[in-house]
């Protein structure tokens with residue numbers, strides 16, 4: 001029986017965005033934390049740490065997200081850990097985010113002029129103080145645009161987790177479309193919802209960037 | 219006891235030996251100029267004195283802190299050694315006052331009020347008392363360089379190293395930075411400065427060192443060194459360098 005695309009179908013799709021949002025948020029928090037550590041390791045003075053971080057980035061970037069997803073989902077459940085798919089989904093997206101954010105932030109840290117390291121070292125600052133007070137504040141400015149670009153990608157890429165049964169935005173659209181055969185209405189709604197999530201992120205980034213840049217010559 | 223003591227220091231980059239056994243002593247209150255051709259090792263020597271470069275042999279001691287090949291005690295030494303480079307390297311994300319207060323606060327652990335007072339005093343010393351709240355980007359090159367000097371002074375170093383600090387500046391801005399350095403010298407600061415400003419070296423430095431091919435080639439009271447150079451290399455350098 002074919003249902004019509006009515007208010008309840010519309011609301012079902014929009015409401016499923018909460019999983020998309022939750023997934024983005026979790027993978028961003030977890031992946032951001034891990035990515036920050038990766039970026040620090042990647043710019044460390046200790047060669048083994050640098051190599052470890054480079055290996056991590058290379059490995060994660062060389063594996064399709066889909067495989068990360070299967071590995072987390074089946075790997076964790078085979079390890080005897082029973083968990084809702086959303087957890088496996090968050091873990092895999094977090095791993096994915098850690099490599100890309102780590103790489104973006106490594107680049108941002110390294111694009112701070114080396115003379116800034118030298119000037120702060122000459123003032124007897126420790127390596128940690130150099131990061132905290134001199135390098136990271138400047139790296140943040142550089143990192144804003146590419147980081148936001150990645151977050152927007154991340155929001156859209158969460159659609160992949162529908163494969164392990166998480167009914168997020170894309171999956172919800174699929175389900176409703178199968179029942180209604182109203183693809184333009186259904187996927188128009190899905191696309192609009194993605195847009196409504198991503199658009200403010202870009203706007204916020206532009207404002208943030210403007211503020212950070214105004215601050216140094218204001 | 220001398221503020222800076224350098225004995226038999228050797229430094230190589232890969233296979234190239236850049237410093238070939240340097241001996242040098244700076245007494246308290248002395249102003250020593252280092253002159254010499256580009257590539258003779260002047261910058262490297264200054265960078266070794268505050269441990270920005272390690273050394274392969276010899277001994278460096280600055281106000282009681284020893285620096286050897288192991289690199290221990292580096293930060294303690296750097297607290298007593300200010301260095302200013304050709305490029306000013308101010309922290310662009312911090313206002314002038316914050317640039318100066320940062321290291322006293324986080325490295326020496328002085329309180330906010332004292333750090334602010336140090337910064338104000340240091341800015342007054344370089345003649346920029348009014349620019350505490352300015353952004354570095356809004357200052358001229360000469361002003362930025364004077365802020366860089368103030369930033370070092372706020373650490374209350376025992377000796378200041380200057381590496382061609384006016385070389386990136388237009389002639390009219392060079393003067394204000396040289397005047398700042400001269401005032402520091404008058405106020406008793408111990409200084410070791412690499413410079414191309416021969417007139418300044420001759421007038422302000424008590425001693426001048428001529429470096430050549432990684433060695434201290436000739437050294438003496440500035441008046442004597444400029445007035446009666448002993449070696450053909452120095453005579454040639456001054457002949458082309460002065461004009």
Ligand SMILES: Nc1ncnc2c1ncn2[C@@H]1O[C@H](COP(=O)(O)OP(=O)(O)O)[C@@H](O)[C@H]1O
Pocket residue numbers: 231236254255256257258259260261262263
């Ligand atoms: N980081 C470095 N790596 C390799 N060679 C260097 C480095 N720094 C300086 N040198 C070399 O050491 C020599 C002395 O340089 P420098 O001390 O800068 O001379 P100066 O300041 O007298 O012009 C030059 O030949 C320069 O190329």
Ligand SMILES: [Mg+2]
Pocket residue numbers: 260261262382
């Ligand atoms: Mg030099």
